[in-house]
Amino acid sequence: MNSAAASASAAGFRPPTRPILPLPPPNSSNPNPPRIQFKPNHHSISTRSIQISHPKHVTPPQPPYLSTTLTVPEKLDILVTEFKSLPEPIDRVKRLIHYAGLLPEFDESGRVESNRVTGCTAQVWLEVAMDVEGSMRFRVDSDSEITKGFCYCLIWLLDGASPGDVVEIRVDDLGEMNVGILPIRASSRVNTWHNVLLSMQRRTRDLIMEIYGDHSSLSLLH
Amino acid sequence: MMAMEGVVLKLPSFSQLVNPNYFSNRTPLKFRFNFPKFSSTASLSVPEAAPVSLGHSTRPDFEILHQKVNNGSKLVYLDNAATSQKPSAVIDAVNNYYKSYNSNVHRGIHFLSARATDEYEMARRKVAAFVNASESSEIVFTRNATEAINLVAYSWGFSNLKAGDEIVVTIAEHHSAIVPWQILSEKTGAVLKFVSLTEDEVPDTKMLQDLLSKKTKLVVVHHVSNVLASVLPIKDIAKWAHDVGARILVDACQSVPHMVVDVQNLGVDFLVASSHKMCGPTGVGFLYGKSELLAAMPPFLGGGEMISDVFLDHSTYADPPSRFEAGTPAIGEAIGLGSAIDYLSQIGMQKIHDYEVELANYLYENLHTIPGVRIYGPAPSQNVHRAALCSFNVEGLHPTDIATFLDQQHGVAIRSGHHCAQPLHRYLGINASARASLYFYNTKEDVDDFIRALVDTIAFFTSFK
Numbered sequence: 001m002n003s004a005a006a007s008a009s010a011a012g013f014r015p016p017t018r019p020i021l022p023l024p025p026p027n028s029s030n031p032n033p034p035r036i037q038f039k040p041n042h043h044s045i046s047t048r049s050i051q052i053s054h055p056k057h058v059t060p061p062q063p064p065y066l067s068t069t070l071t072v073p074e075k076l077d078i079l080v081t082e083f084k085s086l087p088e089p090i091d092r093v094k095r096l097i098h099y100a101g102l103l104p105e106f107d108e109s110g111r112v113e114s115n116r117v118t119g120c121t122a123q124v125w126l127e128v129a130m131d132v133e134g135s136m137r138f139r140v141d142s143d144s145e146i147t148k149g150f151c152y153c154l155i156w157l158l159d160g161a162s163p164g165d166v167v168e169i170r171v172d173d174l175g176e177m178n179v180g181i182l183p184i185r186a187s188s189r190v191n192t193w194h195n196v197l198l199s200m201q202r203r204t205r206d207l208i209m210e211i212y213g214d215h216s217s218l219s220l221l222h
Numbered sequence: 223m224m225a226m227e228g229v230v231l232k233l234p235s236f237s238q239l240v241n242p243n244y245f246s247n248r249t250p251l252k253f254r255f256n257f258p259k260f261s262s263t264a265s266l267s268v269p270e271a272a273p274v275s276l277g278h279s280t281r282p283d284f285e286i287l288h289q290k291v292n293n294g295s296k297l298v299y300l301d302n303a304a305t306s307q308k309p310s311a312v313i314d315a316v317n318n319y320y321k322s323y324n325s326n327v328h329r330g331i332h333f334l335s336a337r338a339t340d341e342y343e344m345a346r347r348k349v350a351a352f353v354n355a356s357e358s359s360e361i362v363f364t365r366n367a368t369e370a371i372n373l374v375a376y377s378w379g380f381s382n383l384k385a386g387d388e389i390v391v392t393i394a395e396h397h398s399a400i401v402p403w404q405i406l407s408e409k410t411g412a413v414l415k416f417v418s419l420t421e422d423e424v425p426d427t428k429m430l431q432d433l434l435s436k437k438t439k440l441v442v443v444h445h446v447s448n449v450l451a452s453v454l455p456i457k458d459i460a461k462w463a464h465d466v467g468a469r470i471l472v473d474a475c476q477s478v479p480h481m482v483v484d485v486q487n488l489g490v491d492f493l494v495a496s497s498h499k500m501c502g503p504t505g506v507g508f509l510y511g512k513s514e515l516l517a518a519m520p521p522f523l524g525g526g527e528m529i530s531d532v533f534l535d536h537s538t539y540a541d542p543p544s545r546f547e548a549g550t551p552a553i554g555e556a557i558g559l560g561s562a563i564d565y566l567s568q569i570g571m572q573k574i575h576d577y578e579v580e581l582a583n584y585l586y587e588n589l590h591t592i593p594g595v596r597i598y599g600p601a602p603s604q605n606v607h608r609a610a611l612c613s614f615n616v617e618g619l620h621p622t623d624i625a626t627f628l629d630q631q632h633g634v635a636i637r638s639g640h641h642c643a644q645p646l647h648r649y650l651g652i653n654a655s656a657r658a659s660l661y662f663y664n665t666k667e668d669v670d671d672f673i674r675a676l677v678d679t680i681a682f683f684t685s686f687k
Contacts, residue, residue, distance in 0.1 A: 089630045090293055097623075097686050121622050121639045123653055143653070144620035145683065192622075 072165040096149025106141035122147040128203040150193035276577040277665035283309035295633030303659035315561035319554040345560030354484040362509040362543040368398035370494035370509035375402035377519040385411025387439040392417040392425040424452040438468040445477035450599030451608040460489040481575040502562035506555040516542035523548040582610040611659035621656035632675035
């Protein structure tokens with residue numbers, strides 16, 4: 001289950017190339033890891049501190065792409081293909097649980113009410129931030145393994161993506177990931193990952209609004 | 223087409239009522255039990271030596287239970303507290319209504335309309351007899367129990383409650399028995415008082431008594447809890463409420479389908495239940511209200527049927543129950559409910575209850591022995607009868623994960639979430655729970671399948687840790 005390649009060159013996780021703070025090694029005993037700040041002051045970029053605790057495991061869904069950086073639509077294709085290749089719903093469940101184990105660490109301090117994704121049967125906490133390059137960064141945690149698995153896929157898809165990409169992806173595009181023969185199309189509390197995705201998008205927009213003052217700049221941020 | 227006999231007898235014997243739909247055309251199944259197993263007119267010879275459980279004898283009436291789901295597992299339906307399945311007789315009754323005599327009720331002169339009206343009002347009489355109301359006009363058809371509670375809140379509540387009045391409810395109530403009163407109290411200034419649980423995880427009746435005072439105007443309680451499986455002493459609570467001059471509304475959604483409920487014996491002022499939890503169709507439920515109470519209540523929804531005369535500047539209203547039944551009702555569905563009552567009565571509610579007590583104990587005992595399982599509500603004993611349902615959690619696993627795996631791998635249908643009882647879950651310190659709930663057409667084998675599947679599910683998730 002442990003991936004050997006905690007390398008940023010693996011497709012997916014793009015840690016900032018110029019981190020403000022040094023990233024602690026994976027087994028850091030630092031009791032006070034720097035935290036993701038949610039209200040970046042765009043007048044002094046240097047004060048924006050992002051803690052991206054270096055992912056424990058960076059294993060994208062098969063097949064691994066070692067050197068290229070994939071676009072969000074390309075990653076989406078990979079994800080959809082992967083889940084389509086698992087015709088038995090039980091195999092999707094198993095795959096999701098496998099992914100749940102790969103989810104990066106989520107700091108206890110992030111389990112606060114303001115981070116909760118509402119409207120889900122499982123509890124989900126979502127941290128949203130923007131890194132120094134203007135890419136969106138996400139961290140998610142949940143008390144449900146299957147939900148964690150879905151969230152891993154969302155993180156793999158969108159962590160490090162541009163705000164425009166995050167906001168443009170549609171819930172329908174991810175329909176293949178639905179566990180079950182009859183995908184539940186309607187948005188309900190059961191479709192936790194719908195809610196997580198919508199929350200990621202909403203909070204991305206809010207962050208852009210805060211930084212840039214309006215949403216039109218979203219289209220410029222690709 | 224055989225005309226339905228109009229004789230409605232009080233509980234327990236409905237044997238005079240013959241439902242013609244038993245003989246209508248249906249897809250033949252392998253087994254056909256048209257009558258309870260002891261009937262001498264049964265067309266199959268049932269060996270006397272082997273008594274068949276109620277679950278086995280009734281299963282053939284429920285076509286929906288005989289199917290495979292997901293990965294080819296046979297369906298094991300254990301979500302009856304959410305909704306029940308319908309026997310062929312009920313489905314046929316609704317079909318037959320639409321095929322043969324669908325027509326708007328009450329004021330039509332023609333043949334179809336007269337027949338529809340007869341059957342619709344017959345259904346009302348059946349409901350009245352089923353709960354032993356003193357007259358059928360004490361039964362108001364609504365869309366479901368939730369609407370029935372809202373009816374009381376808006377109609378009785380607004381005209382009887384004022385600032386400072388108190389409404390006593392338990393924290394274990396279903397949201398439908400809490401939210402309407404919250405809305406009402408916001409608007410009138412009435413205050414909600416909540417009864418919490420004892421150590422045995424049943425509502426604290428001592429605390430309830432202590433909360434009652436001259437200020438109490440209404441007590442709202444469930445009869446059987448959809449999460450805790452506990453049963454409240456309604457007769458006693460009604461007496462205590464009346465002693466302080468308060469009214470009592472009972473949410474009987476989990477009791478009416480499963481046991482004998484006698485509103486006169488219990489002494490309740492209002493009682494609500496849903497058709498879909500008692501083998502009837504969705505879209506219909508009912509409110510029982512004492513005549514004198516209903517007579518004094520203003521309308522809830524305005525429109526046709528509930529009026530007497532309509533002028534431009536005012537209207538006069540009909541007597542109950544019509545006063546509270548605006549618009550075209552769910553006619554076919556109400557008739558379906560009547561048919562469900564026939565079906566249940568032919569089996570006998572006491573018999574259903576006794577069988578379910580057996581199932582409840584079997585479920586609890588087996589679930590209890592699985593390591594890491596925590597069941598909510600009281601433990602069953604001589605004095606404490608649980609309903610045939612268990613809400614539970616497994617240490618280290620999320621109930622939604624459990625329910626998903628049970629469904630996908632084993633075809634077992636249970637529910638996970640807060641079961642419309644968030645305050646209760648918060649009180650118990652949990653976010654969600656899984657719930658398996660049975661009905662008289664479940665068998666011990668269903669419970670065995672569930673337990674086996676649950677053990678496998680736990681093993682599966684544990685292997686990932």
